[in-house]
Structures are given as structure tokens and as C-alpha cells.
Amino acid sequence: MMAAPRLEIDLNKIGHNARTLVERLGKRGISVTGVTKATLGSAEIAATLLRAGVNGLGDSRIENIESMRIGQQSAPMTLIRSPMLSQAQRVVRYANISCNTEIEVIRRLSIEAQQAECNHGVVLMVELGDLREGIMPDDLLDCVRETLSLPNIDFKGIGTNLACRSGVAPDARNMAMLTELAEQIETTFDLRMETVSGGNSANLQWALSGAEIGRINDLRLGEAILLGCETLHRQPLDGLYTDAIALIAEVIEAKVKPTLPSGQIAQNAFGEIPTVADRGQVTQAILAIGRQDTDPCGLQAPAGIEVMGASSDHLIVESAGDNLSVGTEVVFQLNYSALVRSMTSPFVTKNMKPA
DSSP states (O other): OOOSSEEEEEHHHHHHHHHHHHHHHHTTTOEEEEEOGGGTSOHHHHHHHHHTTOSEEEESOHHHHHHHHHTTOOSOEEEOSOOOGGGHHHHHHHOSEEEEOOHHHHHHHHHHHHHHTOOEEEEEEEOOSSOSSOBOGGGHHHHHHHHHHSTTEEEEEEEEOOSSSSOOOOOHHHHHHHHHHHHHHHHHHTOOOSEEEOOSGGGHHHHTTTOOOTTOOEEEESHHHHHOBOSSSOOBOTTOOSOSEEEEEEEEEEEEEESSOOSOOOOOTTSOOOOOOOOOEEEEEEESOOTTTSOGGGEEOOTTEEEEEEOSSOEEEEESSSOOOTTOEEEEEEOHHHHHHHHHOTTSEEEEEOO
16 A cells, blocks of 8 residues: 555646646746745656746745755756845855845845855845735835845846735736836836746736736746646636646544534634534544644545544544545545645655656
């Protein structure tokens, strides 16, 4: 028997998804940065993305980028989260480019790049409404001016991030704002920027709609490639696989039990006070996986099985019949939240199906 719990990862399907998006966006003049953060910097998935034609790799953790470099990955890599001051030396050593919002950090990157006798690329992230990271537009020119003055720093361009915190959708208005800012920078400083990064998988609906793309020439894509869906409404994208990654867990208990707990109800292990309706006796099974390993709310069970709850290392499900015996494996589809946690858990084996 194979180890459980495990992620079954089909590199052929991931490669198909990446190649399809690269081709579709390429027709619109937009390149793809393949984001590996949900995969813990998997060398196999990184190689699959590069074979599919992505322009480079992006990750939010310098640890993942370092791991890929140690694994002999030489592709261009971008740190897509603003660097920590404490990690500036590692950022310069392992990442070609970093996305930045604080001039203090860029100054430190400049110092580290001088000491390493190399140049480091910088993309300035702009706040366009989602209220996560970003320089306020009114402050952007001053930030560009100082960035251009710093030794061993190459100003690569600007970018933005939407939909991740507040759910603000990329649209014609905010993408036009990014284009206007790009043109303003180029006019003011008499330069041509290499990169205008419009955002992430949430941008696909806009980018593939036929809308005017302006100066946007890069998207940072992870979830759409791995899970085959857009991220504003989590709808499947035409022609993409939504089952490239599946989570398999094993049943360790199967019994008929009442639905109504007995005794005085207080907080559970996670500080919640459950509300449960009495539905009589049900067929309940426990699987050997829990909140430490995945997001139970992000699991889609097969037909006839319903996820009812979870503790740290137990997942409780109900089944319509008595088909779940001890040792049975159950295959779940995952959303992004469940995928990120499962990839991160050392207790979940990652089984790659070769491309």
C-alpha cells in the first residue's frame, strides 16, 4: 500500500494547464511568471512550469527559492513578497528580482548587492485598492527616483496585487491606472520599463476577455495552473484540468454513531462551540488527517461522502452507505487553502506522477 495521507500530483496535467495559459496570454502580449509558493518550491513542479514556457519562477519565500537553487535550478526567480530586512543578503544571493514596497529595504538590498558584487532587480508594487502590499500611487515617483539612484539595483518595473486580501477584482479601471502609472514613470525618467505585472490568477477573467491590456505584460500565476480555476469565483477555466492534484486519506475508524453529542457542551480544541442538530444515527468515519495537515473546509469529498468536521489530526466524515471500512482510501479534491496546508505538512507524502 502507498503511504497516506498523500497528495497525488499529475505533472502532465499541470504542464498542460501552464502551457495552455502561456499560449493564450502570449497572444495578448502577456508573459507568465510561474508561482511555486503553494508547492513549497517543488523542483519537479518548477521544471514542469519552465518546460511549459513560463518566463520565470516566482515564490513568496526565499527559503523555497534557495531550495530550488540548491537543486540546480538556474531559471530567473522573483521573490514576490517584499523582502525582510533580515533576509536581504539571501534575497540578493538567490533571487534575481524582488517585489518591493519599502525604500528602506531597497537600500539594504543595494548594500548587499554591492558586497556581493552583483546587481539585483527590483519591481515596485503599487497599491490599487485591495489594501494588502503596495506603495500609494502619489508616492510612487519619489520611490522610483531613489530606486534609480541606488548602486547595484536595477529598476525592472512596477506591479500590483489584487483580490488576495479584500477581494478587489482586477478590471479595466484599475488595470488602466497601472498603465497610466507606468507611462508616467517612463515619461518622467526617460526610460522603458521591462515589467508591468498586472497581478495573479484573479486577473485571468480580465486578461482573456479581450479588454484593452495597455502596458500590462506579465501575470504571476499559481492557483490557475495548479487547480485549473480562476480565483474570483473559483470557476473552472475552459480547457484546463481541475484535478491535477488530489488528496488521499485513509479511514482509521468506521462506526454508526449518534449525531447529537451527550454531556455539557463547552469549547472544542479550537475554541469553537459547535452547534449540532439531532439527525439520529449516521454512518461516521474518521480519516487520519486533520487541521494540522490541510484545511477541512477546502476539501471536496466524493459523492455520497460529506466532511462534517476535524480536529488537529482527525477528519470526520459521514457516508450515505456502509462503504467506508477501516483501511479504505478516500480521494478529495482541494481548493487553494487546503492545497497550501497539505503541501506544507511534513505528514502528507507528495507523490509526483511524471510528465
